[in-house]
Amino acid sequence: MTRSVYVTGIDRGDGRQVVELGVMELLTRQVDRVGVFRPLVHDGPDRLFELLRARYRLSQDPATVYGMDYHEASALQAEQGTDELVSTLVDRFHLVARDYDVVLVLGTDFADTQFPDELALNARLANEFGASVIPVVGGRKQTAESVLAETRNAYRAYDGLGCDVLAMVTNRVAREDRDEIAQRLTTRLPVPCYVVPDEPALSAPTVAQITHALGGKVLLGDDSGLARDALDFVFGGAMLPNFLKALTPGCLVVTPGDRADLVIGALAAHSAGTPPIAGVLLTLNEVPSHGILTLAARLAPGTPVVSVPGTSFPTAAELFSLEGKLNAATPRKAETALGLFERYVDTGDLLKRVSAPSSDRLTPMMFEHTLLERARSDKRRIVLPEGTEPRVLHAAEVLLRRGVCELTLLGPEDQIRKKAADLGIDLTAAQLIDPTTSELRDRFAEKYAQLRAHKGVTVELAYDVVADVNYFGTLMVQEGLADGMVSGAVHSTAATIRPAFEIIKTKPDADIVSSVFFMCLADKVLVYGDCAVNPDPNAEQLADIAIQSAATAEQFGVAARIAMLSYSTGTSGSGADVDKVREATELVRLRRADLRIEGPIQYDAAVEPSVAATKMPESEVAGQASVLIFPDLNTGNNTYKAVQRSAGAIAVGPVLQGLRKPVNDLSRGALVSDIVNTVAITAIQAQHPKTPAQHLKTPAQSPTEKATSQ
Missing domain, CATH: 3.40.50.300 (P-loop containing nucleotide triphosphate hydrolases)
Incomplete structure (x- = not known):
């Protein structure tokens, strides 16, 4: 019904x-x-x-x-x-x-x-x-x-x-x-x-909505600038010194088009962040000269300058009658609305009262909703080292508006604020730190020198190293000033996770650091490991990757049924590559008899019930595997990208596992939604740490510090 x-x-x-x-x-x-x-x-x-x-x-x-x-x-x-x-x-x-x-x-x-x-x-x-x-x-x-x-x-x-x-x-x-x-x-x-x-x-109209309502012409500005909310209106008529005192954050400046001094003054104030404005609306159908517009574009790139035909008084009357609307062209308002709803409505109780039938399928949207809800339920602080990257700033805005976590952004504060102002992003709720000038730099240098003394690192050398945003962010996590870190939008995988290998190190029950991708298909979520870190794991390391991946899957609501992938199924093949997978499967069974695992097994037999019925009819994993462990990085990385591009799957990750504290890497092609999801995952990893499972371990090689760039 x-x-x-x-x-x-x-x-x-x-x-x-x-x-x-x-x-x-x-x-x-x-x-x-x-x-x-x-x-x-x-x-x-x-x-x-x-x-x-x-x-x-x-x-x-x-x-x-x-x-x-x-x-x-x-x-x-x-x-x-x-x-x-x-x-x-x-x-x-x-x-x-x-x-x-x-x-x-x-x-x-x-x-x-x-x-x-x-x-x-x-x-x-x-x-x-x-x-x-x-x-x-x-x-x-x-x-x-x-x-x-x-x-x-x-x-x-x-x-x-x-x-x-x-x-x-x-x-x-x-x-x-x-x-x-x-x-x-x-x-x-x-x-x-x-x-x-x-x-x-929510009730403030965007600059785009104002432009449409008044029949305006956009002289300068990009889509991001036009999406800014006009939180106030400041009408320019005074001389520049008094005019600048009247500016308020998020205001739309309304001035006759022949007042070039007010136009340049408002945009200069925006560029300096004192304060950031929504844009400039020019009345009387007057357009500044080409030279003035060129200077304006350089002062505040992306900030809209719009010309309207009316005089100031009728324009003002129309402005005050406008109200912002939620629609497909205002996604930022939607994030604000959802953040407001989720903060003041007991969504868990309301969902129970609705009594909607739960779906047996786990769609990508359900998975993403679950991530945000779980992260929000027990807020953690996540540090984002790439604080001047526009995608990171847009993701930070979503995370803050939705109340998903607390954020620290690293980088030169004036550059972060200017970039945020240009994008119309409010970072009031975020903490901004410049590693090069932070009072934490001396403390972190001493800590890093202690950790790397065996490599001959002095405090003087460490002082330079910790100015790097990834090292600084990792030390914030290590020292308990942040609960997790997400980087990689502009840095390589190696640059992101090497500091974690050196500073945070592996968990006591982990042989190596590895990774998984959550592959969100149309009707289910699969876990792929390891597709980003270990080039050619041996049998012991492959077994460790399987155990870690099962734990990660369970942590995020995916029932772990492990398939140890190979080019042959069961006993049908032999050779060094197959033998490695077979040995790894037996090691997992020895260490964790409670886990459901099958291997070696081919991909089609692992995920397709009809194939499994022929090749492994008695298996409780074949045909319904949810955690797929690849024998090497070459196979795993290419497979996840092939599935992502060919099947239209959403790939969330890589999610690192095996570290004492969560640090996660982004693909340099990451979208804003990818960053939001990865931050949510990192926040969840930092919640309620569980006691590591006790199991037998066989000797293995030291943790690999090799990392590959995606």
């Missing part, structure tokens, strides 16, 4: 899109197939559905999302009555519900409609759909008493109309009233009530 969640309201202006986005995030975390249905829609594109479709990669045909438009619904109700209207919408809802495990229903928006009792219509539709209801009450610019009364009345209204009310959400309340309202509602309603404060960044 399809379970549906109906998000609705009582009036317009409740900011309900934050809740709809948050509920969609929860549903896709647990269920593979989530449908969307909006009973009534206005003419024009549906911004929220386009956002949901882009963010959650929905394959649903947009034509099935909507019941009918408001004009059609109003005419049908007038001619044939409400029963016929509801009956038609129910039929169209069930066309969606039959194809999905759960459906998110987006209620009517109470804006410019002609229905006499829109609340009752939403309640009746929810009941006819068999959907549970989450009513949203807007509290913007209202007193605490007014918000309390409206929330209680909304609950009574929907409950009185027979709705199954899952929870109430009171949204956009004043921050100073939020805690009081939440406390009082807890004792006055029989269902949970989540109280979410107003967030200015």
Whole structure:
């Protein structure tokens, strides 16, 4: 039976899109197939559905999302009555519900409609759909008493109309009233009530939205600059010294186009980070000279300068009437919205109340959701040595907005702040450290000299070494000033992990440091090891890689069924390469009799049940292996890249294992999402360390310090 969640309201202006986005995030975390249905829609594109479709990669045909438009619904109700209207919408809802495990229903928006009792219509539709209801009450610019009364009345209204009310959400309340309202509602309603404060960044229009609304022309700026939120408006009319004092972080400067002094002054202030602005809006259809625009572009690359035809007064009137909207073109607002929802809504409890059927499949999106949720549940501090790299800064913004972890970024502070300002990124919540000027440099030099004294390293030499961002970040982890480190977006694998070999070293129960990739296929997640570190492991090392990889898989919710891969299956082949895999398999069984393992085995027999039924019919691993151990780096690295590119798999990693504290490497082609996932994994690795499993170990070679660049 399809379970549906109906998000609705009582009036317009409740900011309900934050809740709809948050509920969609929860549903896709647990269920593979989530449908969307909006009973009534206005003419024009549906911004929220386009956002949901882009963010959650929905394959649903947009034509099935909507019941009918408001004009059609109003005419049908007038001619044939409400029963016929509801009956038609129910039929169209069930066309969606039959194809999905759960459906998110987006209620009517109470804006410019002609229905006499829109609340009752939403309640009746929810009941006819068999959907549970989450009513949203807007509290913007209202007193605490007014918000309390409206929330209680909304609950009574929907409950009185027979709705199954899952929870109430009171949204956009004043921050100073939020805690009081939440406390009082807890004792006055029989269902949970989540109280979410107003967030200015969500209601602030982006520079792109302002440009579109005012019919402006972009003179300078890139997509990242146009995506900045205009948190304030500063109108230029004063002389430059007084004008500069009026600038505020994230403001949009509005000035006549002939005031070149204010344009250059505002952009110079932005370049210096005092303060970073959203952009410059020029009125009167005046455009500065080519020389001024060239200077402006050099001062603040990417910062938008837009020209509009109107004068300052009508432009101001339009600006103050604009409000930011969540849509597919504002992914940063979506991250802010989700961060707000996850901070103030008990998502675990709400998900239990929804009772959506759990999927047997583990999709890439479910895996990514799980990573962020687990990292957020027990926050750790992660150090990112590449603090001036744009991809790292964009990832840091996502991580901070979603509240995934605490962050330290390394590099020259002025360069980090300038780059962040150019990208429109707020790093207020991040710690910035310049290793070359940090007071920690002397302490770290002494520590590194102690650790490497046997290699002849003096304090003087160490002082230079620890100025390197990767060595500095690794020492922060070693000294407990950070819980983990992620690097490699611009550094080689060797440069990233060599400091870890020298400083952090291997765990007592690990022979070597190795790695895995989480390969997120369409319907499952496989673990590949080792595809990044050890070129040609011997049997003992291969056994260690298998044991470590199984532990990593289990830590991240993948049931470990280990396949020791080779070019032959079972006893069908012989030779040094096969014998190595066979010996490694037996060593794993000797050390860890509790692990399910098969080897040697070919890849197809490991993952395809039909092949396994022929080649290894009695095996409990063949055909359903989840942890695949490759015999050497050449095989593993090429296989993971082939699967990634040919099968469209998402490869998360490499995730290093065997170190005493977590340090992880990025591919130099890493996307922002790759960095976010790797940081989340690192944070999880740093949580609740478990006692190493006790098992027999055979002598092995010393830990390899070889690393290969991807």
